[in-house]
Amino acid sequence: MTPWPARVIQVLLVVAILLVLWDAVDALNAPACSDGAAFDAGGCYPWEFEGPFAEFWHWRSRENYLLSRLLVLMPILAAFAVPFFIRRSLIALSSMIGIAIGGSLVLVWVPQAIGW
Numbered sequence: 001m002t003p004w005p006a007r008v009i010q011v012l013l014v015v016a017i018l019l020v021l022w023d024a025v026d027a028l029n030a031p032a033c034s035d036g037a038a039f040d041a042g043g044c045y046p047w048e049f050e051g052p053f054a055e056f057w058h059w060r061s062r063e064n065y066l067l068s069r070l071l072v073l074m075p076i077l078a079a080f081a082v083p084f085f086i087r088r089s090l091i092a093l094s095s096m097i098g099i100a101i102g103g104s105l106v107l108v109w110v111p112q113a114i115g116w
Helices: 004-028 036-041 062-085 089-113
Strands: none
Touching (some): 004 062, 004 089, 062 089
16 A cells, blocks of 8 residues: 555646646647737747747747657656555655656756757
8 A cells, every 4th residue: 555645745746747738738729929028918838939938948839848748747657656666655755756856857957958
């Protein structure tokens, strides 16, 4: 049986999965922002945008942004599955947290660091 702290983290991971999926579906049909005022008004995403977001690889196009959502989702799903494979609670908890946070950061920010 999975210990209760792992269950709590799994519930939080399910919430994170749902939020990432909701963001990806919302971004799928959202228009690009034309300027900073349109971004502040909401309802658009700043891809192909000149300004503070232009340097991040995942804002360069809609396809890159959707790919980044997939890359964020993969370690969260892997972290969700950890308690089914690791039964020791402390190792499972630390693995879940490390995989979810570290994996998401690495998969999204490494392409930025290498200039992709």
